[in-house]
Amino acid sequence: MFIPLKDLNPRRSYPIINTTLILVNVVVFVYQYTLPPNAFKMFMSANATIPARFPAWLSGNVPFEAAFLPLLTSMFLHAGILHIAGNMLFLWIFGDNVEDFYGHFTYLFFYLVCGVGSGLLHVLFNLNSTVPALGASGAISGVMGAYVLLYPRARVLTLVFIFLVPIPAVIILGYWFILQFLSAFSSLAVSASGGVAWWAHVGGFLLGMLITSIARSGQSTRWQSA
Numbered sequence: 001m002f003i004p005l006k007d008l009n010p011r012r013s014y015p016i017i018n019t020t021l022i023l024v025n026v027v028v029f030v031y032q033y034t035l036p037p038n039a040f041k042m043f044m045s046a047n048a049t050i051p052a053r054f055p056a057w058l059s060g061n062v063p064f065e066a067a068f069l070p071l072l073t074s075m076f077l078h079a080g081i082l083h084i085a086g087n088m089l090f091l092w093i094f095g096d097n098v099e100d101f102y103g104h105f106t107y108l109f110f111y112l113v114c115g116v117g118s119g120l121l122h123v124l125f126n127l128n129s130t131v132p133a134l135g136a137s138g139a140i141s142g143v144m145g146a147y148v149l150l151y152p153r154a155r156v157l158t159l160v161f162i163f164l165v166p167i168p169a170v171i172i173l174g175y176w177f178i179l180q181f182l183s184a185f186s187s188l189a190v191s192a193s194g195g196v197a198w199w200a201h202v203g204g205f206l207l208g209m210l211i212t213s214i215a216r217s218g219q220s221t222r223w224q225s226a
Helices: 016-032 037-047 053-058 064-068 070-076 081-102 104-125 137-150 169-189 198-225
Strands: 002-007 155-160 163-168
Touching: 002 081, 002 169, 016 037, 016 070, 016 081, 016 104, 037 070, 053 064, 064 070, 070 104, 081 104, 081 137, 081 198, 104 137, 104 198, 137 169, 137 198, 155 169, 163 169, 169 198
Parallel strands: none
Antiparallel strands: 002 155, 155 163
């Protein structure tokens, strides 16, 4: 029903990090699908987050890097063309202005922290799952959480059925978050068997809001002190 296409919020600087993140995701995606089937399966299994590896690590059956390193590497893997296209569209729309706020390298750190944090929440809710979790959705959810806090009134050009409508970001992203939360809540009674990592979306969004709220408060304090 609602497909955001472009925000009408001018940026102050070129989004070097955001653009690089998109390019890296695309390059890794292309690399994935150039691999032979067996190599593809091994690559995805080694680099995707598998929740069951965490209790296995606690019991000494899995090395630390096998459990924790995929929290980073899984952010750059995608399961198909629609998966990466949707993620990169949202990152392109909302990431540039958030990078403006944080600055280039702080934005990269913010993005990675949101991705790791969202992955850990997914693990917490699916501790016994052997289903690989992958994708940039958790980190991008953090970017969206930051955006709704920083630019709630910014207009987002949105495809609503067949019409292009400029809608405030707080409505688009608020609606998106409610859908993620309801889906995450309904998934509590279902064992993970594939599909969407709803809790990663919820966790990333809230973590992005939390970090940005703290960062914005810190900036206000510095301005007042000056």
